[in-house]
Amino acid sequence: MSKQVVLLYDPAVSPWADGVKKLCALRGLRLRPVDPGETGRALDSLAFGKPAPPASPGSIPEPLLVLCGFSSAQLDSLLAALRKAGVPQGCLKAVLTPSNANWSLSALYQELCRERRAMMGGGG
Numbered sequence: 696m697s698k699q700v701v702l703l704y705d706p707a708v709s710p711w712a713d714g715v716k717k718l719c720a721l722r723g724l725r726l727r728p729v730d731p732g733e734t735g736r737a738l739d740s741l742a743f744g745k746p747a748p749p750a751s752p753g754s755i756p757e758p759l760l761v762l763c764g765f766s767s768a769q770l771d772s773l774l775a776a777l778r779k780a781g782v783p784q785g786c787l788k789a790v791l792t793p794s795n796a797n798w799s800l801s802a803l804y805q806e807l808c809r810e811r812r813a814m815m816g817g818g819g
Contacts, residue, residue, distance in 0.1 A: 702761035714780030739796040753801025763791035
């Protein structure tokens with residue numbers, strides 16, 4: 696099984712989700728859909744099944760992709776392919792790192808929102 700995983704949280708079933716599924720299948724990547732009830736789970740638990748204590752799910756109102764186990768060159772290639780598959784530029788995307796591996800998907804979402812506000816000049 697591939698050590699490369701794409702976590703897909705998509706609460707409203709976006710029109711581009713099928714393109715992501717096809718892309719993962721073509722590249723031999725494991726696609727792991729994340730249900731709303733799992734948003735409190737740690738990222739490495741979601742991606743690789745590592746044990747983690749249960750946590751309360753949080754509300755995430757928009758789609759989110761987490762790319763796990765990719766080299767820098769593989770990320771560049773995958774991000775370009777995701778754009779071609781129709782994933783909008785504004786869709787939140789993150790990379791699994793040692794620093795965020797124990798974060799819940801909800802915590803990651805909150806951090807991404809803070810970063811987006813800061814980049815748009817809205818502060819933290």
